[in-house]
Amino acid sequence: MMLTNNLQTHQRGQALLLALIFLVVLSLIGVSSIKTATSEQSMAWLYEDKEFALEAAEAALKEGEQWISNVTINPLIHTKKGCTGDLLCFKQFCANGLCLTGYIDDSDKCILQSVDPWADRTDLSNNYLKDNSDDLINLWVRDGKTKLVETQYPGSFSKAQFIIEFYCFTQKDPDGVPPNPYPADRHAWSQLYRITALATGKSENSKVMLQSTLMKD
Numbered sequence: 001m002m003l004t005n006n007l008q009t010h011q012r013g014q015a016l017l018l019a020l021i022f023l024v025v026l027s028l029i030g031v032s033s034i035k036t037a038t039s040e041q042s043m044a045w046l047y048e049d050k051e052f053a054l055e056a057a058e059a060a061l062k063e064g065e066q067w068i069s070n071v072t073i074n075p076l077i078h079t080k081k082g083c084t085g086d087l088l089c090f091k092q093f094c095a096n097g098l099c100l101t102g103y104i105d106d107s108d109k110c111i112l113q114s115v116d117p118w119a120d121r122t123d124l125s126n127n128y129l130k131d132n133s134d135d136l137i138n139l140w141v142r143d144g145k146t147k148l149v150e151t152q153y154p155g156s157f158s159k160a161q162f163i164i165e166f167y168c169f170t171q172k173d174p175d176g177v178p179p180n181p182y183p184a185d186r187h188a189w190s191q192l193y194r195i196t197a198l199a200t201g202k203s204e205n206s207k208v209m210l211q212s213t214l215m216k217d
Contacts, residue, residue: 049201052155052202053199053200054208056160056201056208057160057198058197059153059199060199061162061197061210063149064196064197065212068195068216073088073166073191075169075182079102079110080103080105093137094117094139094145094163096144097146098164098166099163099165099166101115102165109181110169112167117163118139118209118211139163140198146161146163147163149162156200156202157204157206160198160200161197161199162197163196165194165196166192169182169190169191170189171188172188172190172215172217190216191215193213193214195214196209197211
């Protein structure tokens, strides 16, 4: 009789141990499932926010292209380093979103500089922008250096920004006879601009930068 009781007690002990092990396994599976679901949800939100920032950047880029298409730029005036007193003056360290990447020198020759004013990190390029004190300039956090879009993209964290760089000239007919340098054969050349837009998504941490080039007669 005592042997039977000991056997039953042992079996109940084994059953309890198996139940506890099974419960621990189920708990681990549950915790893992919750973590996986949370991680997937977070990744989905980040992807959606990045896509949202992309849409905002595309809208800002189009506004920048439209802006430069609608204004009348005289390179012999507005893209010289000494240009002052005009809102269309392109500046060496950028002002009001206009950057003098290319400039017209005193002999009316266009000089294209090796500079990337849009870069806000030194490891992006060796041609980052510096001021007169040789300090790095991050245009995107300096007031008056960029242009803000007129209307903030609905739902975005902040207004998108863009800059426009004068990029000298490009031959209108690339297959034609090479013309004399601008301004001698100015009718054969198109002005070339690079537009860079930076936009945020629904959060400050999601940012997208886009660039395009535009020919203008």
